[in-house]
Amino acid sequence: MNINRWILAHFSPTGGTKKVADAIAKGLGTEVVDLDLSRETAEFSLMTEDALMAVLPVYAGRVPSIALERLSAIKGEGHKAVAVAVYGNREFDDGLLETKDALEAQGFTVIAAAAFIAEHSIVRSVAAGRPDEEDEKIARQFAADIMAKQEGSAPVQVPGNRPYVEPHPSAYHPAAGDACVACGVCAANCPVGAIPFGDPGSTDNERCINCLRCVQICPMQCRALPMPFLNWITNMLAEKAAGYKKPAIFL
Ligand SMILES: Cc1cc2nc3c(=O)[nH]c(=O)nc-3n(C[C@H](O)[C@H](O)[C@H](O)COP(=O)(O)O)c2cc1C
Numbered sequence: 277m278n279i280n281r282w283i284l285a286h287f288s289p290t291g292g293t294k295k296v297a298d299a300i301a302k303g304l305g306t307e308v309v310d311l312d313l314s315r316e317t318a319e320f321s322l323m324t325e326d327a328l329m330a331v332l333p334v335y336a337g338r339v340p341s342i343a344l345e346r347l348s349a350i351k352g353e354g355h356k357a358v359a360v361a362v363y364g365n366r367e368f369d370d371g372l373l374e375t376k377d378a379l380e381a382q383g384f385t386v387i388a389a390a391a392f393i394a395e396h397s398i399v400r401s402v403a404a405g406r407p408d409e410e411d412e413k414i415a416r417q418f419a420a421d422i423m424a425k426q427e428g429s430a431p432v433q434v435p436g437n438r439p440y441v442e443p444h445p446s447a448y449h450p451a452a453g454d455a456c457v458a459c460g461v462c463a464a465n466c467p468v469g470a471i472p473f474g475d476p477g478s479t480d481n482e483r484c485i486n487c488l489r490c491v492q493i494c495p496m497q498c499r500a501l502p503m504p505f506l507n508w509i510t511n512m513l514a515e516k517a518a519g520y521k522k523p524a525i526f527l
């Protein structure tokens with residue numbers, strides 16, 4: 277069965293994951309339906325010749341559980357799927373395997389997978405400018421290879437371990453500074469509803485997943501992570517996310 281339409285499901289609080297998703301979409305040569313998992317997702321019924329591509333960011337070696345939860349509303353019946361993890365030049369650890377396992381548990385056959393690099397959303401100088409032109413070229417070729425291999429394609433193997441690396445929720449979260457004008461833009465755009473509309477200067481730390489969308493979009497540029505945490509992660513990444521990593525393709 278040939279693929280006529282791709283459902284492109286992405287979770288991209290600060291835009292890097294979406295850039296990778298768009299670069300792959302350009303090479304597919306079919307209709308593409310965009311599904312933004314950073315908003316609430318309604319059930320989505322697939323047609324016979326649909327396929328699903330899940331493009332998710334790596335957080336601490338895993339993918340955000342809220343993204344998988346929203347993705348789980350889409351059920352396959354042997355439909356083909358592709359798993360893509362996007363990471364900030366440290367490692368993707370178990371994020372790609374977790375995405376592939378989730379798709380298979382939902383009834384999909386995962387025929388291809390990839391890990392791409394995007395700017396690190398916490399320390400934006402890490403992998404700055406990624407995905408770059410070379411990444412986009414690889415993304416388009418990846419799409420062309422998927423479309424070429426779709427007939428009778430076998431399930432794909434990806435790196436990673438089970439059990440997956442333990443999640444370690446951060447004790448530090450963004451909060452607003454004195455320049456906050458209570459405009460509510462952050463509250464309206466938080467993917468998990470962690471910013472109270474009545475008090476947008478604060479953050480519900482139990483809900484916050486540190487995606488940093490609020491920091492990126494605040495018009496007053498007054499939301500930020502605590503400085504000691506930023507200093508710690510900047511030093512950690514200087515060591516662990518150094519050098520130019522290339523996308524990894526699994527076909
Ligand atoms: C909370 C959090 C944890 C992250 N953990 C990792 C990680 O384990 N490895 C890595 O290479 N990048 C990591 N990153 C970087 C993101 O994977 C990367 O910047 C991704 O492109 C962010 O997606 P977005 O731009 O679509 O929001 C992390 C980012 C955040 C916000």
Ligand code: SF4
Pocket residue numbers: 452455456457458459460461462463476477493494495496497498499
């Ligand atoms: S977006 Fe910025 S200025 Fe607006 S409510 Fe949020 S923290 Fe305050």
Ligand code: SF4
Pocket residue numbers: 289449450465466467468469470471479483484485486487488489490491
């Ligand atoms: S409050 Fe937390 S989860 Fe919400 S946008 Fe900000 S960083 Fe992301």
